[in-house]
Amino acid sequence: MLIGIDEHENTARLFGVNLRGAHRKIAQSPGVPSAVVVPHAYELDDLTYGIIWALVNLDDALLADDHTLDQRHTEFRGYEQLTHSAVGRQAAADLTSAARMWLGSSFCARHILHNLANPAGLPVFWTREQSGEEACTWLLFRHKYGYLKRISGHFACGTDPLVRGFCIPEAAVTASARWERILLFLSVALMESLGIHVEICVEPDYADVDGFVLLPEMRAIIATWVRADDIWHVDSVTRSSALRRFGDVTGHVTAHSVTEAATPAHRLMALADYLRLDWPWLWRRCADLGERSCGGLIPAPQPAAVDRGSG
Numbered sequence: 001m002l003i004g005i006d007e008h009e010n011t012a013r014l015f016g017v018n019l020r021g022a023h024r025k026i027a028q029s030p031g032v033p034s035a036v037v038v039p040h041a042y043e044l045d046d047l048t049y050g051i052i053w054a055l056v057n058l059d060d061a062l063l064a065d066d067h068t069l070d071q072r073h074t075e076f077r078g079y080e081q082l083t084h085s086a087v088g089r090q091a092a093a094d095l096t097s098a099a100r101m102w103l104g105s106s107f108c109a110r111h112i113l114h115n116l117a118n119p120a121g122l123p124v125f126w127t128r129e130q131s132g133e134e135a136c137t138w139l140l141f142r143h144k145y146g147y148l149k150r151i152s153g154h155f156a157c158g159t160d161p162l163v164r165g166f167c168i169p170e171a172a173v174t175a176s177a178r179w180e181r182i183l184l185f186l187s188v189a190l191m192e193s194l195g196i197h198v199e200i201c202v203e204p205d206y207a208d209v210d211g212f213v214l215l216p217e218m219r220a221i222i223a224t225w226v227r228a229d230d231i232w233h234v235d236s237v238t239r240s241s242a243l244r245r246f247g248d249v250t251g252h253v254t255a256h257s258v259t260e261a262a263t264p265a266h267r268l269m270a271l272a273d274y275l276r277l278d279w280p281w282l283w284r285r286c287a288d289l290g291e292r293s294c295g296g297l298i299p300a301p302q303p304a305a306v307d308r309g310s311g
Contacts (some may be wrong), residue, residue, distance in 0.1 A: 001297075004038040014044040018296055041288035042297045048289070050179035050186075054136035055298055061098035069099045076103065080110060086233040104225030104232040105137055109147040111234040112213055115221045122155060124214045124250045125164040125196075128226040130172040130207065132183030139187055148194055156195030164191060165199045165253035167206040173275055181275040182282070188271055189286075192264040199257035200271065206249060214246045 004015040015038040042048065062069065072092050079085040092100050116123065129135040138144050156162040166188075173181065188198045210233070213221040220242055222235040237243075259270040272279040 002036060002038070003044070015040070015042050016044050016048070016297060017042055018298060039292050039296065041285075041292040043285075045285070046177075046179040047182055047282070047285045048297060050132060050136075050183045051294060052298060053179065054132070054140055054183055058098050058136070058140050061096040062102060065095050065099040068094055069102065072099075072103060073106070076107065079107070080114070084235045086230045088230050092231060100231050101137060101225070102141060104228070104230075105141055106143045107232045108211065108223035108225050108234060109143050111223050111232075112221055113147065113150060115219075115236050116151075116154075116213065119215055120218065121215055122158065122160055122162065123221075124216070125151075125162075126209065126212050126214070126246070126249060126253075127164060127166055128207075128209070128211050128224065129166065129184070129187070130168050131176050132180030132187075134226050135187035136183045138190060139183070145190075148191060148196070152194040152196055161197035162195065163197045163199055163250070163254065165201070165250060165257075167201050167203065167209065167253070168274075169202050169204045169207055171204070172207075178277070181277060185268070185271060185275055185277060185282070186286075189268055192268060197264075198259065198267065198271075199253045200259050200274070201253040201256050202258055202274075203252075203256075206252065209249055212246055214243070214250055216247060217243065219243075220246045 001016045002019045004017070006013040006015065017036065017038045072095065076087065076091075079087065089100060092103060095103070129138075138148070152162065168184070176184070188200075191198050208227070210222050210224040211226065212223065215221075218238070220237050222233065222237065224234070225232045258274050259267045261267045261270055269279050272282055
């Protein structure tokens with residue numbers, strides 16, 4: 001990355017640009033003095049730092065494990081035929097934690113989509129992410145974006161909202177750096193942009209509830225990989241006691257959401273407030289970066305054998 005420093009203000013501001021792109025521009029005009037313009041949108045602050053941190057940590061780890069990850073991905077496909085399965089971490093002990101995250105997340109997404117074929121009612125979703133490190137996978141794993149698009153396209157166009165619940169206790173907010181809280185915010189903003197109504201409760205008692213999809217009075221699809229003992233744990237249950245328990249969770253988050261509002265914009269404003277983020281600054285910086293995209297700031301990820309994607 002090529003770094004530029006603006007010293008016109010009392011505090012120096014840093015700006016960055018993809019060095020590969022800068023070299024390309026200079027090479028296009030050999031022998032001619034060339035200035036590299038660094039857009040103001042590429043200021044190195046908590047927003048851009050969070051994005052760069054997430055991409056580098058996930059992409060580098062997955063590329064390092066690329067061949068082995070592809071092997072494990074193929075080996076584990078047989079579990080997709082089972083209604084219930086759990087694979088321990090020792091089955092992929094030779095992979096990085098990021099690669100195991102990818103395996104668990106990918107398997108859980110396929111499990112949910114398979115079990116949601118032709119549902120009779122509107123499902124309610126519950127997810128376990130509480131921090132930016134956990135939530136940034138929504139932004140960077142290609143299968144998660146595809147999963148959200150399919151869910152949204154199928155359910156988010158009706159009269160009733162498609163709801164996804166989170167539990168983010170205040171202790172988790174306090175323990176997270178500002179850039180990490182921004183990653184969490186961006187993940188929720190992505191869901192809201194696809195027509196998914198995000199509700200967030202804060203009571204710690206709900207922090208360790210399994211990830212699930214509830215088809216009320218019919219079935220609960222369990223899919224857990226975040227902070228789980230195994231790479232994944234999936235199931236599909238119809239016991240009335242389990243359905244009541246999951247119904248209590250979704251009922252609570254709907255009734256006590258700290259982000260409850262009529263519009264996505266107001267829900268995101270409430271989320272920014274809860275995460276202790278400056279809404280006007282965050283809105284402006286996201287708009288600036290959205291106009292430029294991140295391509296000029298961060299080199300494009302390298303191809304991989306597994307279609308894992310960092311987008």
